[in-house]
Amino acid sequence: MTISELKQFSKQQLSEIYTNSESGELFSIFCSSILGMDKFELRNSQEKSVPEEQAKAFEKLICELKTGKPYQQILGETEFYSLKFFVDENVLIPRPETEELLELTISEIQKRNLKDTKILDIGTGSGIIPIVLKNKFPQAKVSAIDYSQKALETAKKNADFHKLDINFIHQNYLEENLSEVYDIIISNPPYIGMDEESEIADSVKEFEPKMALFSPTSNPLIFYEKIADDCKNHLAENGMVFLEINQKLGNETKALFTDVLSEVYLVKDISGNDRFVFGKK
Numbered sequence: 478m479t480i481s482e483l484k485q486f487s488k489q490q491l492s493e494i495y496t497n498s499e500s501g502e503l504f505s506i507f508c509s510s511i512l513g514m515d516k517f518e519l520r521n522s523q524e525k526s527v528p529e530e531q532a533k534a535f536e537k538l539i540c541e542l543k544t545g546k547p548y549q550q551i552l553g554e555t556e557f558y559s560l561k562f563f564v565d566e567n568v569l570i571p572r573p574e575t576e577e578l579l580e581l582t583i584s585e586i587q588k589r590n591l592k593d594t595k596i597l598d599i600g601t602g603s604g605i606i607p608i609v610l611k612n613k614f615p616q617a618k619v620s621a622i623d624y625s626q627k628a629l630e631t632a633k634k635n636a637d638f639h640k641l642d643i644n645f646i647h648q649n650y651l652e653e654n655l656s657e658v659y660d661i662i663i664s665n666p667p668y669i670g671m672d673e674e675s676e677i678a679d680s681v682k683e684f685e686p687k688m689a690l691f692s693p694t695s696n697p698l699i700f701y702e703k704i705a706d707d708c709k710n711h712l713a714e715n716g717m718v719f720l721e722i723n724q725k726l727g728n729e730t731k732a733l734f735t736d737v738l739s740e741v742y743l744v745k746d747i748s749g750n751d752r753f754v755f756g757k758k
């Protein structure tokens with residue numbers, strides 16, 4: 478089978494769940510993983526024949542994709558902020574909005590020239606937030622909390638892969654108290670309300686951890702309320718908070734912080750949705 482035939486086959490197989498351009502994109506991601514070919518090589522090798530073993534591996538991946546399983550979980554890895562991360566069924570697959578949250582955070586840290594700052598990430602999942610920050614600011618002391626022991630194992634694997642020293646803490650943030658004071662608190666907590674469950678794609682609900690997606694109570698702001706409360710005793714003077722939020726609750730989320738911070742901003746993502754709240758004590 479040639480590369481071009483394999484491409485035709487995968488587009489055909491995936492046409493029920495993916496658009497033409499999505500399946501084209503998935504094809505090149507898989508070619509890079511299985512055949513070790515980048516997009517340029519791929520374009521110039523359409524008539525090259527694919528060894529039988531690799532063609533079989535390809536077909537197996539296509540079968541898994543047809544179940545709706547995210548390709549990042551099938552490959553066991555993804556790219557985020559230009560770094561490689563291992564992902565599995567125990568962690569949220571990193572979203573592009575969280576890259577924007579990190580861009581905002583990094584630019585504010587750089588503006589203030591904070592280097593040996595103390596950072597806490599709440600609900601770390603695969604560890605993308607502390608790893609990107611520690612990679613960017615090696616002198617920072619970075620801690621990260623998650624209630625899922627399995628997510629923490631994946632986060633530690635990612636930190637080890639990047640040879641970064643991060644203090645991972647197993648904790649139910651909603652039930653337990655913080656013990657230290659931080660210069661920066663950052664979080665992308667579960668913020669989907671139970672009443673919004675029907676709006677979430679089946680493949681997300683089926684393959685990604687519910688604990689990472691949904692608020693554990695009928696109150697979708699429960700994590701933000703606790704973070705606002707923690708700003709009183711666990712955020713240093715002039716400390717900063719960076720949060721990814723539910724786009725439907727921008728003003729309500731911002732309002733929780735107006736009494737505890739001296740400056741609070743609601744920021745839109747590149748799609749124009751209210752997506753981040755950040756502020757300074």
Ligand SMILES: C[S@@+](CC[C@H](N)C(=O)[O-])C[C@H]1O[C@@H](n2cnc3c(N)ncnc32)[C@H](O)[C@@H]1O
Nearest residue numbers: 600601602623624625649650651665666667689
């Ligand atoms: C939306 S995911 C964010 C993961 C990662 N920070 C990211 O941006 O991709 C939320 C994370 O919060 C964790 N979590 C949920 N409830 C928690 C709790 N009560 N205490 C600590 N972490 C919790 C979940 O396990 C999940 O990893």
